[in-house]
Amino acid sequence: MSLVVFLLMPQVHLLDVAGPALVFSTADDLGYPHTLAYVAEASLVLSAQGLALQAQTGWPRLASGDLIIVPGRGGQAPPISRETLRRLRGHHAAGGTVAGEYGGADGRAVTTAGVAGGIDLALHLLGVRHGPYAAGRVARALLGPALGEGTAARLSPMLRPRSHMDESVHRIQDLIESRFTERLPLRLLAKAAGCSERTVTRLFRQATGLTPLAYQTSLRLERAEHLLRRGATTEVAAREVGFGDTRTLRRLRARAASPEGNPSRRNT
Structure with missing residues (x-):
């Protein structure tokens, strides 16, 4: 079972969290196991849409097969702390995948663009791990x-x-x-x-x-x-x-x- 960790930062876009989370939770329901976790630098995170999200401040133990997703944020978002950046870089250096929304990347640093791009990103990552058939099943379950x-x-x-x-x-x-x-x-x-x-x-x-x-x-x-x-x-x-x-x-x-x-x- 792989762990999918969402890093929630101030001014995070709700859809950029909910879309990928729904993809992986649906995959879990269909027999492709995933455990979702939400971490942040503070226990309450104010989203760009004004809704506060609760998260854990302690990071779970990560293996190289686990995934970190950094959802997109609003334009006035504060910078990510050095400690959090160190964790992201460390996971990538250890062979893990870090995925984010907005920007460009390569290798095991994967990004997408657009407001709803997180769903496509999650389906892509699911397909890489479990195959296109698994991604197709999840997409059908979500979208018909x-x-x-x-x-x-x-x-x-x-x-x-x-x-x-x-x-x-x-x-x-x-x-x-x-x-x-x-x-x-x-x-x-x-x-x-x-x-x-x-x-x-x-x-x-x-x-x-x-x-x-x-x-x-x-x-x-x-x-x-x-x-x-x-x-x-x-x-x-x-x-x-x-x-x-x-x-x-x-x-x-x-x-x-x-x-x-x-x-x-x-x-x-």
Whole structure:
């Protein structure tokens, strides 16, 4: 279980605290464990919107896998103390990640811009740790299927074809997403949609632009890429996502890297 520490400073913007906190608490509800803590230089912190927030003045013990988030503040905010800056630098130097809102950074110092940018920032950090599928699940839980195209495209294939209003197809997608590593016969998808097997592919393609198999394959490939980025071998990644052999995974990865584009956008 990782610890997410919010550093609350005077004139902090409420949305910049609440947005990321909601992302990580929702992730915890969905089975991606996180513990949230709120620290400050004083026990009461006046926000830029006039609401006082309570925080602990003692810092918890941090490990390299833990995260510190520094929410954005109003223009008249006082500077951060030297002791607090020392803690931030020390956590980063020890291999931890420090994330803030407004400004520029690199490596394990991550920043975003914009009033609501903290939500995107938290989803990005969640995706780095648990994979785009996890970030996509949390985004759907927070925002529903009709996400903005830009946000959806950055997170996961499971969000890109979710802007339709066909409830039967949403049920099929829910089933595929929950069991994408398994073999899913057409009769099972038809049962979930409440229609005939003949109708499943037609409805799915009309709503999403994909066949059910192409949708499942895109989720498998996405998960495999996440495992490979985290050090898994091709053999392990292929097995974990349900491909029969490594040749299938290699072929799909090569196709995704080709000028023809990502296989998640293909119809066959």
